Amino acid sequence: MWTQRLMWIAWPAFLVAGILEMLVFAMVDPQDLHWFGQPLTLSRQGVYTLAFFAFWIITMVASALTTLLSMSPFELNRCPVPPDARPGDCHKASSCP
Numbered sequence: 001m002w003t004q005r006l007m008w009i010a011w012p013a014f015l016v017a018g019i020l021e022m023l024v025f026a027m028v029d030p031q032d033l034h035w036f037g038q039p040l041t042l043s044r045q046g047v048y049t050l051a052f053f054a055f056w057i058i059t060m061v062a063s064a065l066t067t068l069l070s071m072s073p074f075e076l077n078r079c080p081v082p083p084d085a086r087p088g089d090c091h092k093a094s095s096c097p
Contacts, residue, residue, distance in 0.1 A: 009063040017056035024051065 030047035033040050040047060079086065 005067055009060055009067055013056055013059035013063045016059045017052055020055040020059075021048065021052050024055075 025048060030040070030042075030044045033047065042050070
């Protein structure tokens, strides 16, 4: 179940990061970029690589939030302990299957 959700998050984010990479660097030359007023010392390939991973992480966070918000309350609140093994003072001892 979690591996399926991870793929729901990572694969679309990977595709969007690739598209963002193409769009951004079709208009921006990595050699013209500056960081705090200093030119970047990375090669073009280094800038492309770092930008891709930054885009991928940002879009994975967005996909993860979407996946989290799509979960039902039952999925979020269910207790992983079987009902007969729960302590007596557990508020879920008798309310959850």
